[in-house]
Structures are given as structure tokens and as C-alpha cells.
Amino acid sequence: MTKKINSIEMLEKLTDALVEDIIELSDQEILLEAEEHFDDLSEENNHIRDVINSAVLRASKIKLTEAKKQVNEYKKMATKSNVISLSSAQKKSVIENFTTKDPELNQKLTLAARKGEGIQTENDIEGMFEDMLELGLIDEEGNKK
Amino acid sequence: MHVEFVEEADEFWSPSDINSAIKDLSEADICRLNSIAKQYSYHCSMNVDDILNESIFRALSEKRKCPINVSLIAFISQTMRSIAFNERRKNEKYNPIDDSTAPLQDKSVSPEAKTAVHQELNAILELFTNDNDITFYLMGLYDGLTPDEICELGEWDRKKYSSVQRRLRRSLNKHYPNGREK
Numbered sequence: 508m509t510k511k512i513n514s515i516e517m518l519e520k521l522t523d524a525l526v527e528d529i530i531e532l533s534d535q536e537i538l539l540e541a542e543e544h545f546d547d548l549s550e551e552n553n554h555i556r557d558v559i560n561s562a563v564l565r566a567s568k569i570k571l572t573e574a575k576k577q578v579n580e581y582k583k584m585a586t587k588s589n590v591i592s593l594s595s596a597q598k599k600s601v602i603e604n605f606t607t608k609d610p611e612l613n614q615k616l617t618l619a620a621r622k623g624e625g626i627q628t629e630n631d632i633e634g635m636f637e638d639m640l641e642l643g644l645i646d647e648e649g650n651k652k
Numbered sequence: 653m654h655v656e657f658v659e660e661a662d663e664f665w666s667p668s669d670i671n672s673a674i675k676d677l678s679e680a681d682i683c684r685l686n687s688i689a690k691q692y693s694y695h696c697s698m699n700v701d702d703i704l705n706e707s708i709f710r711a712l713s714e715k716r717k718c719p720i721n722v723s724l725i726a727f728i729s730q731t732m733r734s735i736a737f738n739e740r741r742k743n744e745k746y747n748p749i750d751d752s753t754a755p756l757q758d759k760s761v762s763p764e765a766k767t768a769v770h771q772e773l774n775a776i777l778e779l780f781t782n783d784n785d786i787t788f789y790l791m792g793l794y795d796g797l798t799p800d801e802i803c804e805l806g807e808w809d810r811k812k813y814s815s816v817q818r819r820l821r822r823s824l825n826k827h828y829p830n831g832r833e834k
Contacts, residue, residue: 512795514766514773515740517793518740518769519695519737521776521794522695522733522736524817525821526692527817528817528821529684529687530725535680537680537684538683540683541687552682552686555682556682558701558704558705558708559674559677559682562704562708563708563712566712
């Protein structure tokens, strides 16, 4: 039994029927129709190819960004998993050993500490330790490279 | 009738297969995609370029999978269908300001949108008052009949059905070269 359809569904059925007809046209028929419709078919087709290519480019860019993000996350995870679990105090000591040998850096950190900034919390220590690892200043055991 | 996808298919085209197939599209394929995009753009408020661009983007984004036995054109066409139908329905959703009477009303489509759709359907029907075959075809379609039911009722064979459908499409394209008013 036929299902009663509402007006928007009627319109959808009509659109489906018209598209179905286009899909059923032979290549020759579709080319003939297009030639009748456009003054310059090759110009129109070039424009459509540009539209398609810009979508391909958009999809590629998004995939590339996602891939970069995944690589960065993987690198971060790999660095973290390589770090021998040093205590926060040990990490702080590694940082202090490093900074005391660099008077300029030490001065900056002292100034920052006075302002209530710099390495104050455990998170600050973790962050600084990871930054030093990433910069290649120390190895995973906290030894200076 | 449109191509229905069976997501449970065993094998699907990979994004790189789709990418290669897009690069290999022939002139006829390009014309066909343009023509299909035009039909779907007539249905909603998006223009031809946007609907085609978005369908290619989605086809490559792996959100939709294309079964290996479905042609690229059918897959992109189905993606355009989904975009266009959702766009039209989204734009015509009824959001009453005074919510107190809402439960008594059909919230799926706004009254203005309903009127507009009726007008669109009637305008198409009126174009063909002198063409009994197209009028019969449209009445069948509007009644939700399947192609087989239309053929049976009109005592048509499939060749006649296809020729009426084609005549309808070509007449509509001539009458509305820039799309139907909504």
C-alpha cells in the first residue's frame, strides 16, 4: 500500500526522479545536453573542475593538519613514556643545576619568582622539565647533554 | 528513485581510491555532476558550486563510506542529496516564539514553508496542464506512488515512463533556467 507523503516529501520525490533521469542518460546524451545548455562547454567544465579541485585541496589540508596533530601527540607521549619517573624534587634539582650555570637565565628566573611567576608549582616543574627535554638540553634521566 | 547505500557492505572504496577516481573524471562525468548539482541546488538554498564542493569534500572525509559496487557518480550524487534535503528541511524547521501553543502544532515545518512548498508543487503542476502524461506522472509522484505503480495505473511500459520523466526534466530546465523560486 502506498504511504501518504507530506508536501516536502513530494518535492524530494520529484528531485529524486529528476536526478534519476540524469544518472540514466548515456555519456553521449549528457554531453549533447550540456553542449545545448552552455555557450562554452569547455569553460564551464574547467570551472566545475576548479570547484572539485578546491574541495580536494580542502580535504587534503584538513587531513594534513590532523596527521600533524597526531604526530605531535605521539611525540609527546613517546617523550613522556621515555622519562624515567624522577620525583618532583629530583626534577627541580635538575632544573636548578642547569639554571645556576647560566647566570642570565638564573637572574630571569629569580626575577620571575619575585613577581610570583616562574617555577612555583609541580606543574611548572613538569612543564620546565619537558621543555628542557624537548629542547635537547637534558636526557630522560635529567643528565645534561 | 535514488541509490540506497548499504553501509553493511563488505568492501568500500578507500579515500585514496576516491581521490584517484575524482582525478580521472571524464568530460561526461563532469557534465553529469554539474547537472545533478543543479537539480539539488534547485531543491535547497545552496548554489551549484557550494553543493558540489561540499559533496566532494564529504566524499573524501571518510564520514560516508562508498561501497565498492557503487559508482563514484552515484556516491557523490547521494551525498549531494543528503546535503540538499537536510539543508531545505533545516531551513524550514518551525521554531515558534510563543511556545505555549507548540504542542498543538506540527513543529516539523513552519506554516510559511508549508505554503511555499505547496506553491512550488502547484506551480510545477500548472506548467503542464496541457500535457496529460506529465500531469499524470506528477500526480502519481505527489501521491507517493512508485514507478511500477505509476506504470501499472497508466498502463505504461518503462520506456514510456522514462520518456515522460525526461520530458518533464527538460521542460523544467527550460522554464526555470536559474532554479525554482522558493
